[in-house]
Amino acid sequence: MRVPVLPCLLMIAVTTALVAPAWVPAAAAQAVHRCTDSAGTSVFTDRRCEDVGAASRVIRPRVNATGQAAAPVYLDCPRRLSELVQRITAAIDAGDANRLASLYRWNGISDASANRLMDRMEAIVRRPLLDIAPIFPKVTPAPVVDANADGFYPQPMPPQKQRPVGLRLQQTLANTGTPSSTVLGIGRSDGCFWITL
Numbered sequence: 001m002r003v004p005v006l007p008c009l010l011m012i013a014v015t016t017a018l019v020a021p022a023w024v025p026a027a028a029a030q031a032v033h034r035c036t037d038s039a040g041t042s043v044f045t046d047r048r049c050e051d052v053g054a055a056s057r058v059i060r061p062r063v064n065a066t067g068q069a070a071a072p073v074y075l076d077c078p079r080r081l082s083e084l085v086q087r088i089t090a091a092i093d094a095g096d097a098n099r100l101a102s103l104y105r106w107n108g109i110s111d112a113s114a115n116r117l118m119d120r121m122e123a124i125v126r127r128p129l130l131d132i133a134p135i136f137p138k139v140t141p142a143p144v145v146d147a148n149a150d151g152f153y154p155q156p157m158p159p160q161k162q163r164p165v166g167l168r169l170q171q172t173l174a175n176t177g178t179p180s181s182t183v184l185g186i187g188r189s190d191g192c193f194w195i196t197l
Contacts, residue, residue: 040133040168055134055164056082077192078103081164084186084193085132088167092129097121105187105194120197124182127171134164135183167195 035043035054043049049056078084084103091099100121106114139162169182185196 036133040135050161053161055136077190077194079192081134081186081193084195085167088132088169088184088195089129092125092127092169092171095125097125100125100195103195105189105196117197124169124171126174127180128174129169129171130179131170133168133170135166135168136162137165 031046033045033047033049033056035045035049035052035056037043037052037054043052043054045052045054078087087103088100091097091103097118101118104117104121109117164186166186167184169184171180171182172178173180182197187194187196
């Protein structure tokens with residue numbers, strides 16, 4: 001008995017097509033990073049945020065079993081900007097103005113000013129937080145001057161990495177969809193990051 005060649009070849013081709021993907025190594029997964037550029041707009045890239053002149057986006061803290069933000073105990077001050085952002089997020093998610101106040105630089109503030117600031121912080125923590133975006137300083141490009149008048153202009157220096165000077169809290173007013181924006185200043189003192197209003 002003679003076996004038909006075409007059906008055998010077809011069966012071998014189908015079997016090979018089904019089994020071959022198991023032999024091929026899996027392609028390396030590419031991470032997509034969500035970044036914020038100097039204008040405050042979101043940028044999605046497969047490179048690091050710093051490589052495209054942007055900053056990383058906010059990472060929400062972990063929540064406990066009830067869906068509430070876990071309340072870690074902080075015995076020190078935030079030494080990195082990402083720590084400051086996480087603590088601001090945790091304070092707002094918990095609705096705790098005292099936690100937000102622990103991030104404020106209180107030196108030289110009078111009692112009356114402190115009461116007004118605490119009232120503002122109470123209002124901030126009552127509103128749901130949507131996002132925290134960094135605010136970068138305005139960069140004005142330096143003029144290129146042909147110093148020796150030979151018609152060849154020097155190449156401009158690449159811009160230096162700008163550090164954020166503030167944080168914009170994107171929130172909604174309580175029980176409405178009305179957007180609200182609060183700008184917090186950022187200061188660094190004693191090796192820690194602090195906020196100002």
